[in-house]
Amino acid sequence: MDSFLIEGGIALRGEVNISGSKNAVLPIMAAALLTAETCVIRRVPDLSDVRFMGRILESVGAEVKFEDGTLTLRAANIRGFGDYDLIRKMRGSICILGPLLARLREATVSLPGGCVIGTRPIDLHLKALQALGAEIRVAGGYVYTTAPRLDGALVFLGGRAGPTVLGTANLLMAATLAEGVTVIESAACEPEIIDLADFLNAMGAKIHGAGSPTLTITGVKELHGAEHDLIPDRIEAGTFAVAAVATGGEVTLRGARPDHMGAVLDKLQEAGARIQRSAGALTIKGGGLVRPVDLTTMPYSGFPTDMQAQLMALMCQAQGTSIITERIFESRFMHASELMRLGAEIAIEGPSAIVKGGRPLSGAPVMASDLRASAALVIAGMAAGGTTQVHRVYHLDRGYERMEEKLGRLGARISRIPGE
Numbered sequence: 001m002d003s004f005l006i007e008g009g010i011a012l013r014g015e016v017n018i019s020g021s022k023n024a025v026l027p028i029m030a031a032a033l034l035t036a037e038t039c040v041i042r043r044v045p046d047l048s049d050v051r052f053m054g055r056i057l058e059s060v061g062a063e064v065k066f067e068d069g070t071l072t073l074r075a076a077n078i079r080g081f082g083d084y085d086l087i088r089k090m091r092g093s094i095c096i097l098g099p100l101l102a103r104l105r106e107a108t109v110s111l112p113g114g115c116v117i118g119t120r121p122i123d124l125h126l127k128a129l130q131a132l133g134a135e136i137r138v139a140g141g142y143v144y145t146t147a148p149r150l151d152g153a154l155v156f157l158g159g160r161a162g163p164t165v166l167g168t169a170n171l172l173m174a175a176t177l178a179e180g181v182t183v184i185e186s187a188a189c190e191p192e193i194i195d196l197a198d199f200l201n202a203m204g205a206k207i208h209g210a211g212s213p214t215l216t217i218t219g220v221k222e223l224h225g226a227e228h229d230l231i232p233d234r235i236e237a238g239t240f241a242v243a244a245v246a247t248g249g250e251v252t253l254r255g256a257r258p259d260h261m262g263a264v265l266d267k268l269q270e271a272g273a274r275i276q277r278s279a280g281a282l283t284i285k286g287g288g289l290v291r292p293v294d295l296t297t298m299p300y301s302g303f304p305t306d307m308q309a310q311l312m313a314l315m316c317q318a319q320g321t322s323i324i325t326e327r328i329f330e331s332r333f334m335h336a337s338e339l340m341r342l343g344a345e346i347a348i349e350g351p352s353a354i355v356k357g358g359r360p361l362s363g364a365p366v367m368a369s370d371l372r373a374s375a376a377l378v379i380a381g382m383a384a385g386g387t388t389q390v391h392r393v394y395h396l397d398r399g400y401e402r403m404e405e406k407l408g409r410l411g412a413r414i415s416r417i418p419g420e
C-alpha cells in the first residue's frame with residue numbers, strides 16, 4: 001500500500017485547478033442506467049471511486065469508456081443485478097438501486113456494509129422506494145426489489161441526522177420514471193443533488209425545486225441520452241483552502257464555486273484567513289495567527305461533515321481551544337488519535353472533539369483511516385516540523401485527483417512511496 005512522505009513547514013503558494021466533484025459524479029453515473037441511449041459526462045475526476053463505479057455499471061451490463069476526463073456511458077442492455085462484492089465494497093453504489101428498479105422494474109443489490117465513519121444504514125432509501133410501490137426483501141446480504149409499477153407519492157425523507165444525500169438521489173432517479181407526481185419533503189439540498197437534477201432534466205426528466213427541501217418530480221415515460229459538465233468538487237476546494245491556511249500560505253483555487261462553500265469559507269475567515277473572490281477563482285491567504293473556532297457538522301448549507309477532519313487539523317494550530325461537534329456520522333473522529341501522534345492535544349467527549357491548539361506539531365508516521373481523515377493528516381503533516389509518513393493513502397486516491405502532484409506544484413515537499 002502506497003504512503004506519502006511529507007517534509008513539513010513549507011507555506012503553500014500558487015494556483016491549483018479544482019477537479020469535478022466526486023460526490024456529484026457517482027449518482028450521475030448511476031443515472032445513466034435510466035436510458036438505453038448514450039450519456040456523456042465531462043470534467044470527471046480520475047479517482048479510484050469513479051473507476052470502481054464504472055466497474056459496477058459494467059457488472060450490470062453497461063458500456064463504460066473513460067478518457068481524458070470524459071465518461072461515455074451506454075446502458076443499452078442491462079440486467080437488474082451486479083457483482084455482489086463490487087457493490088458491497090463501495091457505499092456510493094447503493095444509488096444504482098433506484099435507476100435499475102425504475103428502468104427494469106426489478107433490481108437486486110448487495111447490502112452495503114457500515115464503514116469506519118459509522119454504521120451507514122439504508123432504511124431511508126428503502127422507505128423511499130417502498131413509498132413508490134416497490135416490494136422489498138432483505139435476505140442473505142442482498143436487497144431484492146420488485147415493482148410491477150411505480151406510482152408517484154409524497155415522501156418525507158428526513159432521518160435521525162436530517163436528510164440523506166444518496167437516499168434523495170435514489171428516490172429522485174426512481175421517481176423520474178414513475179406514474180404521476182412525487183413530492184420529496186426534507187430532501188437533501190446539497191449542490192450534488194442540484195447537479196444530478198440538472199443532468200436528469202437534460203435527459204428529459206421533470207424535476208423542480210432542486211436545492212430546496214421540497215422536490216417535485218413529474219414522472220415521464222422514458223428518458224434519453226444527455227451530456228453534462230460536472231460541478232467542481234467543493235470538498236477538494238475546501239481541503240486546499242484549509243491547507244493554505246494551515247501552512248500560512250496563499251493559494252488560488254481555479255474553478256472553485258464559492259457559492260457552494262459558504263460555511264467553510266465563513267469558518268476560515270473566523271479563523272483569521274483572508275479570502276478574495278474573483279471571476280472563476282478564489283484566493284485564500286493565511287499567515288497570521290490562527291484563531292480557534294467552534295463548529296458543528298450539519299446537512300448543507302451547514303458545515304459539511306466531509307470537511308470536519310481537515311478543520312480539526314487546522315484547529316491544532318489555533319491559539320486556544322476549539323470544540324468540533326460531529327452530528328452526521330457517529331464515529332468520524334478516527335483522525336483525532338493520529339493527529340495526537342503529531343503532538344496535537346485532543347479529547348473526545350461524546351459527539352464533540354475538544355482541540356487545545358497551539359502546541360507545535362512534529363512529524364511522525366501516521367495511518368489514514370478514511371478519505372477525509374487522510375486529507376487531515378496530509379494537512380497536519382505539511383504544517384508540522386520534520387517528516388511525516390502517511391500510510392494507506394489508497395483512501396485519498398478514492399476522492400482526491402493526484403493530490404500529491406497538485407500539492408507539489410504549490411511547493412509542498414511531498415512524495416508517494418510505492419507500497420510493498
Ligand code: EPU
Nearest residue numbers: 023092120121122123124125159161163164165166328371
Ligand atoms: N442515514 C440513515 N438512513 C439512511 C441513509 C442515511 O439513517 O437510509 C443517515 C446516515 O447514517 C447519516 C445521515 O443519514 O447519519 C446522512 O447520511 P447520507 O445518507 O446523507 O450520506 P450518504 O448519502 O451515504 C454522502 C456522501 C458522503 C457524505 C454524506 C453527508 C457520496 C458518495 N457520499 O453519503 O461523502 O459524507 O453524503 O454529506 O455522495 C466522502 O466524500 O468522504 C463521504 C463520506
